[in-house]
Amino acid sequence: MIPAPFTYQRATSVDEALDLAADGGEDAKFLAGGHSLLPLMKLRLAVPTVLVDIGRLGELSFVRDEDGHIAVGALTSHHDVVNSALLRRELPLLAHAASQVGDPQIRHRGTIGGSLAHADPAGDLPAVVLALDATLVARGPSGTREISAADFFTGLFETALEPGELLTEIRIPKPGTAGWSFQKFTKRAIDWAIVGAAVQGDQVALVHMGSTPLRAAAVERALADGAAPPEAAARAAEGTSPPDDINADGGYRAHLARVLVGRGLAESRSRSGQGHT
């Protein structure tokens, strides 16, 4: 299988990438690692006419400590997220979750920004940045803007990014001393999550329980009201709309959400206070 024909253009700067995308019109797409986009193009589920390759923009690959938050460049590969000493220390939830994406080859090519912009509800990292209250930074023809993770994921494979707008950076507040956990239920090692749960302290987000990643709002409210973790976890499926597919029906997904959030809260609490100096 090869993709339908398109015009390939390689950007040497973010400004040039924005210009090339603007010239390419509505059917232009940015290409980072290509590990979400190219498979879709081979299946003709995506048929862009112009691909703007941003894969060599070193300026978008970084992890920086910026006092109150950690800034991660959108083009940082999963491999580099996993192996960042700064992220392992300050945001172990993100570093660990990135190690659960795909397989080593995919992690060498796939990027955090690509994964978020792709907005697959079964993807691991969208739920993680949602749980972490991240802010996403986008640059477009009309300038730079910040979008909260809560506002970024708008639908199935849809985000708040405008056509021609490029996700450049993810800013994640340092979570302090709270424990964390990432729970992912799959049939095989490299599969997408049937359901997953990202936990940072009392903040909980769900993978594959709707058309976007979701905060487990009922769980968070219960914890805030003083409920014990198992009692709170029992409410994990409230307010969700889990899909039926070949791997699981919605009822089974709801069960998994309750179990995984329960495990996640237990693991998170067992880690509380660890891993920070």
Added chain:
Amino acid sequence: MIVNGATVEAEVADRTLLVHFLRDVAGLTATNVGCDTTSCGACTVLLDGQSVKSCTVLAAQADGREVTTVEGLAAGDGQLHPVQRAFQAEHGLQCGFCTPGMVMATVSLLAENPRPTEEQVRTGLEGNLCRCTGYHNIVRAVLAAAGGAEGQESR
């Protein structure tokens, strides 16, 4: 593109995949197309030293970069690479279709983690499928290669 140390230049269609460039343009047919969906790892090659699935990389993305296929592992005198020798010695293959990808994934794994545990080998090769289910000997081969490479260095 620099393939196995030699420059390969060609004008290809923008949509050409790296695996097709390697097989059809460079004439290096050891790299197999298996699932063609980024799952099986049969098409694994090294791009600037890191394992990638070449069915999911455009040739244009590898423009000017260093690509290593299994044909590029053996020394100039024909001496097999330690990982190839270990796969041979431990019988880390059955039908052989997945082997080029397994070997390249192993080279990348051992470059990142020269002394993996058995569990690290199994998770490190999670992106490579063997439809003969010959995993046990493959894992033994990787562990042998890890030990053997160190043995060579200490000689």
